[in-house]
Amino acid sequence: MSGRDTAPDILEANEIAWMQRYGESLREKLHAVLEREELDDAAVSFYEKMYRQSSKVPDDINSEQYSFLLCCGFAEGTFLKRLLNSSAQTLKLLSYEPDEASFLYAACSRDISGLILDPRLYISVYDANKPNQLAEVLEKQLEHIHISGTGVITVPAYEDFYAEIAQNVIKTVRDRIRDLWEERRAAGRFKEKPFLNELYALGTLSENYLCGDLLDRIKDKSIPVILVAAGPSLRRNAAQLRKAKGKALIVAASHAYKTLFENHVEPDLLVVQDPDPSAVFLADDKERKSVLLISPHADREVQELYRGRCIYMNFSDELAPADIYKRSEVLKADYGSVMTSAFDIFADAGFRTLIFVGQDLAYGEAGMTHADGSANPERNTGEAFILPGVNGGQVRSRTDWYMFLNYFERKIAMLPAARVIDATEGGALIRGTGLMSLEAAIEECCTKDYPEYRDLPELLPKAWKADQVAEWRNVIKAKVSEVREFLADVDEALFLGEQLIGMIKKGDTGSAAYRKTAGRYDRVYHLILEERMQGVVIYYAIDRVLDYMQQMLKMELSGDTEKKLLLERELFLSFREKSLQLEKTLNNY
Secondary structure (H helix, E strand, O other): OOHHHOOHHHHHHHHHHHHHHHOOOHHHHHHHHHHHOOOOHHHHHHHHHHHHHOOOOOOOOOHHHOOEEEEEOOHHHHHHHHHHHOOOOOOEEEEEEOOHHHHHHHHHHOOOHHHHHOOOEEEEEOOOOOHHHHHHHHHHHHHHOOOOOEEEEEOHHHHHHHHHHHHHHHHHHHHHHHHHHHHHHHHOOOOHHHHHHHHHHHHOOOOOEEHHHHHHHOOOOOOOEEEEOOOOOHHHHHHHHHHHEOOEEEEEEHHHHHHHHHOOOOOOEEEEOOOOOOHHHHOOOOOOOOOEEEOOOOOHHHHHHOOOOEEEOOOOOOOOOHHHHHHHOOOOOOOOOHHHHHHHHHHHOOOOEEEEEOOOOOOOHHHOOOOOOOOOHHHOOOOEEEEEEOOOOEEEEEHHHHHHHHHHHHHHHOOOOOEEEEOOOOOEOOOOOEEOOHHHHHHHHOOOOOHHHOOHHHHOOOOOOHHHHHHHHHHHHHHHHHHHHHHHHHHHHHHHHHHHHHHHHOOOOOOHHHHHHHHHHHHHHHHHHHHOOOOHHHHHOHHHHHHHHHHHHHOOOOOOHHHHHHHHHHHHHHHHHHHHHHHHHHHOO
């Protein structure tokens, strides 16, 4: 079966559902595989066998005991349909399909649009079977679900192949989540700092700019885009970039700035995303000439230093007025690094020549991670990967870089009209790129002057006029109302929780009053932690949610209701504290 044999009506139904649920095209996500891979008769026979084996949920799976299940294997969707039909409506299910071809077969041969749109199901497709990849998917999903029971199952046809995953993934997930949460909490990524940074950014929009406007104003997409990462090899060829100034858009990761400035190269855009205090890496830019392509979550000190030279990308729809959100939205997903984000922006905008520099995705000499000679020890953890090198031989990589490399290769496969050149001259091989020295790439591709793009802020309108601030203030007022509603729900949960704890202490858990109170408590609990999970309050207090989830995992779901209620009381008390702080902060705007 190939892309030419696909039933258009089935693919279209699944594609529409995928776009509605996930915000990206199923055709784009799988088209490369669809066109590139053939399913031979043996493969089709295997998938048909899997379909038959998955016609019922095994009797020993009592899905009602779970609120969250990881299912290894999509199994044509039949298994999942029966599992969801036999489960409580509160079940959250992550379907992990390790084989893209299997999912492709389902998406092209059967209407699975109903499954795609089911709010209880999150579908994840990977082409490699690694527990740490499962953990990374789960780590993101666990931010948005309530855990009162976790489990792992495999579809029948996959039992022989993925039994090890079924046995080990929960431990792997717990260990991985613990490590990632500790790492990210240390980095401040889930605390209120990004939220407050975005509030500051919105307050300065009458002086700054939006990325959507930038992409609209650069009409000539033939201008090459040189994407400069901060890998160790950048030291070898950074000076060559001076020859490309004015003949390409030089878009650099913020941590590449030092090496570029030492070589007298002024990038057209520095990409900044980190919400931590990080102005030190720009401290040498005395005259503040740099133009920042910056996340509104980025460090406020950096935003203040470059006030009037910030081009913002991806405000949240929770805080920004609709017009600002739309004109700033350029990333449909978070791919994890500054350069994957930059590549995504300019590739999706239709730029036809994209050139990588310093994109090593591998360690340099003596374990270096950056061109300035530094090593990044706090992230030198995780599984080691030995990968083919861009210059031949092999190089040593790590989990996050390997993920980024996979992303680049997948994205490049979906860009048939674009030319992607790897002029890194070191590090890991990125398949799908053309290999050239930076000098040769500049000589061949950077042949035309583009004077109209020499001063990007001059090209752009201000993000909004002063009179538009009033619209934003109305958004903030709505958020204040949301906070107050949230506070009322939290107070109700605290009241009901105290009643339940009192009944437990009296041994009154079999009464109708207990069941009625427990039912009311469960409803408000789920209202707070599920329906409001995407709301501004939970975003502001996400670190408290993560602490709670970690403790729940440590409890191993012991069934101790009183202990669970006491733990939840601490969570709701912290929500109350954070909500009162947030209400005061919002009122100041």
